Amino acid sequence: MRKNIVAGNWKMNKNLQEGVELAKELNEALKGKTINCDVVIGTPFIHLAAVANNVDSNLVGVAAQNCANKASGAYTGEVSAEMVASTGAKYVILGHSERRAYYHETAEILKEKVGLALANGLTPIFCIGEVLEERESEKHFDVVKSQIVDSLFELSAEDFGKIVLAYEPVWAIGTGKTASSDQAQEMHAFIRKTLVEKYGNEVADNTSILYGGSANADNAIELFSNPDVDGGLIGGASLSVDKFMPVIEAF
Numbered sequence: 633m634r635k636n637i638v639a640g641n642w643k644m645n646k647n648l649q650e651g652v653e654l655a656k657e658l659n660e661a662l663k664g665k666t667i668n669c670d671v672v673i674g675t676p677f678i679h680l681a682a683v684a685n686n687v688d689s690n691l692v693g694v695a696a697q698n699c700a701n702k703a704s705g706a707y708t709g710e711v712s713a714e715m716v717a718s719t720g721a722k723y724v725i726l727g728h729s730e731r732r733a734y735y736h737e738t739a740e741i742l743k744e745k746v747g748l749a750l751a752n753g754l755t756p757i758f759c760i761g762e763v764l765e766e767r768e769s770e771k772h773f774d775v776v777k778s779q780i781v782d783s784l785f786e787l788s789a790e791d792f793g794k795i796v797l798a799y800e801p802v803w804a805i806g807t808g809k810t811a812s813s814d815q816a817q818e819m820h821a822f823i824r825k826t827l828v829e830k831y832g833n834e835v836a837d838n839t840s841i842l843y844g845g846s847a848n849a850d851n852a853i854e855l856f857s858n859p860d861v862d863g864g865l866i867g868g869a870s871l872s873v874d875k876f877m878p879v880i881e882a883f
């Protein structure tokens with residue numbers, strides 16, 4: 633059966649010392665507690681190795697927030713999936729709307745990144761979601777379906793089974809405006825149906841689909857109570873243990 637996952641996305645926040653401190657604090661807070669989900673933190677690249685060395689991997693998984701779409705070579709400033717994996721990170725967030733919008737990541741580029749992540753044993757947390765005007769013009773289902781089809785549907789069923797999806801309506805990210813519980817469930821059920829059509833029931837049932845977009849302690853219980861919402865990708869509320877723990881404990 634699919635896993636429940638609560639994954640933090642620190643974005644470009646916390647210097648190295650602050651990040652290691654936060655990771656250690658989270659690790660301490662989780663020790664000895666019964667936690668009903670996998671916990672992941674998505675840190676900047678330069679934090680990965682130090683964070684991975686300072687947490688118990690049974691309690692906290694570590695994620696990069698991106699990786700290169702090339703395996704190695706003359707790509708100044710890039711960080712490969714192999715490099716990410718060598719730090720001890722087990723996950724990589726790919727296709728975040730901020731990367732699609734500000735760094736022009738196309739479906740094709742993301743397809744390459746997903747392939748390299750999988751080839752290096754990383755679990756992609758693949759983000760999809762519509763902007764406000766797409767929702768208002770009722771194109772949100774088509775947009776999300778295309779994002780999945782265009783970057784992921786050439787994967788074999790076996791490889792697709794290694795993907796975690798995160799539905800993040802762009803209008804809800806960092807805005808304080810969460811999708812309603814019904815809107816989240818409706819889209820997650822649609823995504824699962826899309827997966828059934830391509831890969832069948834077993835793969836679709838086993839795929840974790842996270843919700844992201846201003847999720848926090850106040851709304852996580854309701855969001856996570858939906859049958860097709862298998863956890864969250866959490867930005868702002870993952871930047872302190874006080875805010876992140878209640879989201880984790882919403883399961």
Ligand code: PEP
Binds near residue numbers: 805847867
């Ligand atoms: C995110 O960064 O993926 C996110 C959902 O951010 P926030 O929780 O701050 O909206």
